[in-house]
Amino acid sequence: xxxxxxxxxxxxxxxxxxxxxxxxxxxxxxxxxxxxxxxxxxxxxxxxxxxxxxxxxxxxxxxxxxxxxxxxxxxxxxxxxxxxxxxxxxxxxxxxxxxxxxxxxxxxxxxxxxxxxxxxxxxxxxxxxxxxxxxxxxxxxxxxxxxxxxxxxxxxxxxxxxxxxxxxxxxxxxxxxxxxxxxxxxxxxxxxxxxxxxxxxxxxxxxxxxxxxxxxxxxxxxxxxxxxxxxxxxxxxxxxxxxxxxxxxxxxxxxxxxxxxxxxxxxxxxxxxxxxxxxxxxxxxxxxxxxxxxxxxxxxxxxxxxxxxxxxxxxxxxxxxxxxxxxxxxxxxxxxxxxxxxxxxxxxxxxxxxxxxxxxxxxxxxxxxxxxxxxxxxxxxxxxxxxxxxxxxxxxxxxxxxxxxxxxxxxxxxxxxxxxxxxxxxxxxxxxxxxxxxxxxxxxxxxxxxxxxxxxxxxxxxx
Ligand code: GDP
Ligand code: GDP
Numbered sequence: 001x002x003x004x005x006x007x008x009x010x011x012x013x014x015x016x017x018x019x020x021x022x023x024x025x026x027x028x029x030x031x032x033x034x035x036x037x038x039x040x041x042x043x044x045x046x047x048x049x050x051x052x053x054x055x056x057x058x059x060x061x062x063x064x065x066x067x068x069x070x071x072x073x074x075x076x077x078x079x080x081x082x083x084x085x086x087x088x089x090x091x092x093x094x095x096x097x098x099x100x101x102x103x104x105x106x107x108x109x110x111x112x113x114x115x116x117x118x119x120x121x122x123x124x125x126x127x128x129x130x131x132x133x134x135x136x137x138x139x140x141x142x143x144x145x146x147x148x149x150x151x152x153x154x155x156x157x158x159x160x161x162x163x164x165x166x167x168x169x170x171x172x173x174x175x176x177x178x179x180x181x182x183x184x185x186x187x188x189x190x191x192x193x194x195x196x197x198x199x200x201x202x203x204x205x206x207x208x209x210x211x212x213x214x215x216x217x218x219x220x221x222x223x224x225x226x227x228x229x230x231x232x233x234x235x236x237x238x239x240x241x242x243x244x245x246x247x248x249x250x251x252x253x254x255x256x257x258x259x260x261x262x263x264x265x266x267x268x269x270x271x272x273x274x275x276x277x278x279x280x281x282x283x284x285x286x287x288x289x290x291x292x293x294x295x296x297x298x299x300x301x302x303x304x305x306x307x308x309x310x311x312x313x314x315x316x317x318x319x320x321x322x323x324x325x326x327x328x329x330x331x332x333x334x335x336x337x338x339x340x341x342x343x344x345x346x347x348x349x350x351x352x353x354x355x356x357x358x359x360x361x362x363x364x365x366x367x368x369x370x371x372x373x374x375x376x377x378x379x380x381x382x383x384x385x386x387x388x389x390x391x392x393x394x395x396x397x398x399x400x401x402x403x404x405x406x407x408x409x410x411x412x413x414x415x416x417x418x419x420x421x422x423x424x425x426x427x428x429x430x431x432x433x434x435x436x437x438x439x440x441x442x443x444x445x446x447x448x449x450x451x452x453x454x455x456x457x458x459x460x461x462x463x
Pocket of ligand 2: 207208210211214215216322323354356
């Protein structure tokens with residue numbers, strides 16, 4: 001039907017041309033709350049274009065970096081992450097920001113340093129400026145955000161004191177000024193016509209402290225697999241571990257945070273959660289570790305929820321199986337049931353009961369990751385989806401509202417992968433309540449599996 005053009009570009013199989021060069025990275029750096037993610041969103045939105053796809057922003061994210069273009073330049077925007085820190089920014093914070101920023105800087109072709117014009121120059125901005133002047137070898141562009149008001153230019157001028165050159169008054173919310181800024185940023189960016197796509201599978205190892213993340217990481221890295229340390233362009237994250245298994249390349253994410261944990265006492269739950277969130281954002285699949293010898297807590301739930309929100313694949317590793325005493329025939333099932341019950345967000349994630357310490361069943365992890373990745377990238381034909389839809393509707397019609405209005409579903413189609421996202425085209429989305437939406441999602445899952453990946457169902461009206 002006309003008017004339902006979907007601009008999500010799912011390439012036809014076999015049409016991908018030989019890649020040549022990496023796209024340049026533009027790193028967005030700044031203290032929390034200055035509007036970095038707002039700016040990143042604005043830049044990467046321009047990549048998608050089109051109104052329907054615009055609605056899907058947030059559901060169709062690129063896995064690690066956001067792709068963007070401006071004028072004739074294509075690039076990735078890298079958000080250095082919403083760092084959360086405590087009231088008195090001490091060494092701990094500085095180390096965190098350094099670590100995050102260094103990763104981004106190492107591979108960046110340009111840096112956008114974002115500050116908050118409404119708050120004025122902040123001591124943390126000054127620290128970041130000092131840091132950038134010292135560590136950064138590529139051009140830095142100073143964006144003074146939240147300058148949508150009439151005296152925006154005036155507010156921005158104050159930031160000359162940072163010594164980072166001309167401040168650009170911008171507003172991530174309104175979009176004012178971002179054009180001039182991007183013209184400037186892009187002027188010096190290399191133009192890449194035929195970009196290399198990074199093929200490594202990004203795997204984050206996440207979970208509460210002490211569940212065995214570093215032990216598992218070491219296990220995965222040390223087994224008789226080649227550790228790939230100098231593939232060009234893959235070593236940029238000194239904190240990530242590249243591992244090859246069965247001919248495929250995996251990037252194990254956030255190992256630095258894990259490794260350095262012993263050296264630096266971060267302490268707060270904030271840091272734990274924040275680090276996990278950053279790792280999740282950068283991954284295709286998360287290995288969510290839980291400790292089989294302990295009760296689960298809402299920290300586990302919080303992390304699980306984030307995996308779902310970010311639309312990442314997931315494999316649950318129930319660790320420390322070796323330490324469970326008096327195991328009998330029912331122990332394994334009991335453990336599985338307990339984990340399922342405790343993580344209702346992840347009913348679709350496979351559970352591997354394992355021991356990172358002894359290596360028991362850790363060999364299964366790569367296989368489970370591969371399955372999850374395959375499902376995460378899976379495309380189902382419109383014909384098959386509509387068969388499922390037809391069945392589902394004939395079992396259970398959309399209920400009419402009290403006012404007698406009847407929801408009608410015309411058809412559905414998959415609009416994106418990572419995670420699989422199905423758009424339902426209906427007369428009026430507001431006629432479909434939460435429980436019917438859940439029913440429909442459940443039917444897709446029941447019919448199509450999608451084990452290891454969340455799926456999304458978005459409801460689109462005619463206007
Ligand atoms: P980040 O932590 O640097 O990624 O900051 P966010 O992008 O999450 O934004 C932090 C807050 O600033 C949010 O409440 C935004 O709504 C607000 N914000 C972001 N950009 C602008 C802007 O251009 N103008 C105004 N007034 N507020 C903004
Ligand atoms: P992290 O904080 O999640 O990185 O956890 P670590 O990998 O540092 O492990 C925390 C503690 O649990 C260490 O004492 C490990 O030796 C222990 N541990 C990790 N995995 C296992 C396991 O499979 N079985 C047992 N018994 N102990 C484990």
